[in-house]
Amino acid sequence: LSPSNGTAPTPLTNYLDTQYYGEISIGSPAQMFNVVFDTGSANLWVPSYSCSPLYTACFTHNRYDGSKSRTHIKNGTGFSIQYASGNVRGFLSEDVVVVGGIPVVQVFAEATALPAIPFIFAKFDGVLGMGYPNVAIDGITPVFDRIMSQHVLKEEVFSVYYSKDPMHKPGGELVMGGTDPEYYTGTFNYMGTSEAGKWEVNMKGVTVGEEMLFCKEGCTAVIDTGSSYITGPASSVSVLMKTIGATELAEGGYTVNCDLVKSLPSVTFHLGGHEYSLTEEDYILWQSQFGEDICSVTFRGLDVPPPTGPIWILGANFIARYYTEFDRRNNRIGFATAV
Numbered sequence: 001l002s003p004s005n006g007t008a009p010t011p012l013t014n015y016l017d018t019q020y021y022g023e024i025s026i027g028s029p030a031q032m033f034n035v036v037f038d039t040g041s042a043n044l045w046v047p048s049y050s051c052s053p054l055y056t057a058c059f060t061h062n063r064y065d066g067s068k069s070r071t072h073i074k075n076g077t078g079f080s081i082q083y084a085s086g087n088v089r090g091f092l093s094e095d096v097v098v099v100g101g102i103p104v105v106q107v108f109a110e111a112t113a114l115p116a117i118p119f120i121f122a123k124f125d126g127v128l129g130m131g132y133p134n135v136a137i138d139g140i141t142p143v144f145d146r147i148m149s150q151h152v153l154k155e156e157v158f159s160v161y162y163s164k165d166p167m168h169k170p171g172g173e174l175v176m177g178g179t180d181p182e183y184y185t186g187t188f189n190y191m192g193t194s195e196a197g198k199w200e201v202n203m204k205g206v207t208v209g210e211e212m213l214f215c216k217e218g219c220t221a222v223i224d225t226g227s228s229y230i231t232g233p234a235s236s237v238s239v240l241m242k243t244i245g246a247t248e249l250a251e252g253g254y255t256v257n258c259d260l261v262k263s264l265p266s267v268t269f270h271l272g273g274h275e276y277s278l279t280e281e282d283y284i285l286w287q288s289q290f291g292e293d294i295c296s297v298t299f300r301g302l303d304v305p306p307p308t309g310p311i312w313i314l315g316a317n318f319i320a321r322y323y324t325e326f327d328r329r330n331n332r333i334g335f336a337t338a339v
């Protein structure tokens with residue numbers, strides 16, 4: 001797998017099965033950054049050298065310094081992107097960005113206001129949006145679109161492998177231009193994206209054990225490489241948690257008694273005529289804190305207001321089980337069993 005045969009791999013790091021990120025460079029000489037490759041957004045931003053000292057999160061991460069890059073092009077337009085956790089503000093710049101060995105001249109944002117929560121917990125520096133152009137703030141052409149227009153990729157697709165085992169090296173892999181057979185078995189099942197220009201599909205239902213409990217009339221599922229967990233409508237997730245005997249923590253997380261994990265039901269997502277099941281191994285995060293075992297459930301309630309919502313967001317814990325191909329040529333998503 002190398003740029004020569006039209007596919008470009010980027011190894012990813014897995015931090016506690018909740019943060020997956022890979023390295024890119026910006027500028028000449030190269031300034032290195034760790035970024036989350038996020039199908040739920042479509043802009044690239046990294047912390048800025050001119051971030052105010054008020055923002056601690058800037059100083060615990062790599063920062064881009066335009067004055068040190070001979071290929072830096074000044075822009076200065078204001079920028080702000082909104083996440084579920086709050087927004088990131090800054091200004092636009094342009095420079096050579098290298099992803100998987102492929103250089104592109106890219107407009108990106110230098111973040112000058114980076115909220116401590118949650119970014120002091122981020123092991124990565126910034127976010128590289130892998131979403132469609134119509135999701136991009138300020139109409140900026142996304143990185144992957146710039147790479148596609150160079151016609152260096154064998155196929156206009158990218159694929160994501162997230163490992164489930166923090167000791168596994170690499171912790172994951174992004175392949176632009178194809179898939180990596182080393183990380184999946186069997187064939188891909190494909191389904192068309194539901195709405196033009198978003199990495200989301202129609203879901204026909206969510207089954208717990210043998211009973212279809214949620215999304216019975218159909219709903220939308222977003223396949224989001226930038227989310228750690230699976231989120232669903234708060235009411236559905238609270239019923240799901242009651243069904244598996246989980247208790248809610250203060251900050252919206254859930255835990256179960258580790259002794260009961262073995263008997264937990266599988267949760268099955270009905271997508272594109274196929275059933276994608278997660279067992280307790282896929283949705284329980286077994287952590288030992290201060291010598292005792294904490295079994296947290298990697299589901300979260302999240303109410304997304306209409307018309308976008310109600311939606312289910314299938315994040316890293318789903319992708320870790322189902323190797324995912326994002327196909328821009330055919331506007332479809334493919335799943336195969338990850339190894």
Ligand SMILES: COCCCC[C@@](O)(c1ccccc1-c1ccccc1)[C@@H]1CCCN(C(=O)[C@H]2C[C@@H](N)[C@@H](O)C2)C1
Nearest residue numbers: 019020040041083084085118121122225226227228316
């Ligand atoms: C697989 O690796 C996941 C990376 C972690 C994502 C995340 O857990 C995170 C944790 C710690 C520090 C920062 C961030 C984080 C925050 C914002 C952008 C990117 C990463 C996010 C926490 C808030 C909710 N959430 C999203 O809205 C995410 C949803 C997604 N689409 C993004 O646009 C924002 C996920």
